[in-house]
Amino acid sequence: MQPTYFTKSRFKLAMDCPTKLFYAGKKEYANRTLDDPFLEALAEGGLQIGELAKAYYPGGYEIKSQDKEAGLKETKKLLKQENCIIYEAVIEHENLFARVDILIKEGNDIQIIEVKSKSADFSENKINKNNHNKLFQLVTGDRKGEIRPSWKPYVYDIAFQTYVAELALPAYEITPYLMLVDKHAICPTDGLNKKFKLKKVGKSERYSVVAEGLTDEDLSVPLVAPIDMKTICRKVIHEDTYAYEDKMVSFQQLVNIFADNDQANRRMEAEISSKCKHCEFRASEAQLKAGLKSGFRECFKLKLDWKEEDFAEDSIFSLWNFRDTDEMIQQGKLKLSSLSKEDIGYEESDEPGLSKTERQWLQIKKSRDNDPTYYLDKQGLESEMNTWTFPYHFIDFETATPIIPYNKGRRPNQLIAFQFSHHVVYEDGTIEHKSQFLHREPGVNPNYSFVRALKKALENDEGTIFRYASHENSVLNNIYDELIADESFIPDRDELCDFIESITQRKQGEHLREGPRNMVDLLELVKSYYYDPYMKGSNSIKVVLPAILNSSDYLQEKYSKPIYGAEKGIKSLNFNEKTWIEFENGKVLDPYKRLPKLFEDISDVDTELLNVHAELNNGSAASVAYERLQTEDLPDEIRTAIETGLLKYCELDTLAMVMIYEAWVEMMKEA
16 A cells, blocks of 8 residues: 655655655565664664754653654644654645654744764864855765765755655744764763663564663763754755756655655656666565565566566676776666676786786676686685795674764774684694684673784784785774773783784875784685686675585585584584585575574564675674674573674684685695
């Protein structure tokens, strides 16, 4: 059933792609959006920030009813007062509807405040209601006045609310604000985050509530701040024009077009573009088999007359690190098989390893030729391996960036390193899961303990250390800066800083500082020397692992036996006689999908969505799990299950690195 009202969430969706309105809200279409506010809060912390923002405007009345008509009636009654503060105010005009996070009425003046978990540099940009030019520059980024893509969802959100408010409340002066996280604010107290407990209410309505009374000291330093959006909203609503089909229309016309088509359940067409790559209505093979429709496929069938067999071919969306997707789409080249060397600007490199375009062409050629074999540059990889020193150490970190800090003196989104895993490969071929670290105690900054434990694990020899991607290097440099800036007494500060410098690299001006045991990045080795068609355009370790398991007879033979965690096999700290290789339809099952559930109290579907959401937002399910341990009142059995799951997930990450190394060694022998 179509919604009675056209809401701001549907307007934002239509601004992203008007066709999505036809798919949204229909159960027959696969949808990868996290529409559960509880899970969204876990992933982004938005509900907690919303509750904190209300605390800076005390004495308000909250519209708790989810019924639109009841909420509208309550709001109208409150607005009859001379002055009032309303949380979750409901406003409507004809078929347009919006909920306002915070509405403040003072006589004939109304402020509408939209709270977001997005952070802004308030100190450097000096964003405030008296500095419209600086704000305009921040949001637009150029002299043309075009809104930055990263700001569009936030601007359109508050602009739609402002538009509805101006129509619904014409007698009032409406001033819109975005309330954003101040990235330089310093948390004034310990345990502030624990006063905002995430609690599940009923089966579907989930939200954040203030579990304990906030003190004046808690609120003495605002962690969020409002920025006046009146100038920008005026431009968006009353000055800008928007392309729709073959004409330019006003904001009012665009809203009416969207609302009318949505109300009539009419499909609006949009051009195929690079944005389609991340369409939330792109169904997986499992969802298609389960009978769900793919909005993504419907668009391609209607716009490009694609048949089912066309989707079996690799599309341009899968091409690694390609920036000219829209240009190729305009030329009608949507399949990898249609691309030429000229299309990707192919250039051969004199440097060791694959260049970007050489790797892209390798992917295109293998896809076009239906060649399933892997590529390995034996000479290049062997040259790298000759510089390594046994024993080899493989490490992986898990981190979190809580919006509401756990400790006094920390900033919003300041990094916390809460977990690592550590595998060792010795010269005789012995492998063991040597050590691990998981911080469990709520409300304590683990960063220094984390580095101390890592130092203890790695300082006993001069063996080569491996990471996968730049994350571990960035984390350690971040903690180094924290150690230097910390004015408290830290007895081993110098030792910890020296250790960090010894295993990291850092750009200092034009100079790159590299420690004597600077970690080797396996991801860079994958990019330069290895490619498997199974990987398509991804080099994520969670894609490389199943790819290499399916290509390596050696790994299949070795890990099809229960040797992992066995007394005479490979030592493990979390697994017992684990068999990693199992087949389904002739393919090795992804080991990550065979791990125990990280969230026993969340459905499989929601867990999958949470993983997708975290990946798209450069996060991880592990950081979400850690936030739960820190924030929620969890039963002991759920807390223990999450901790056990975290240990196993992180251990698999470093085991995956070991397996990649093992496979390469055997592949080089075969070559």
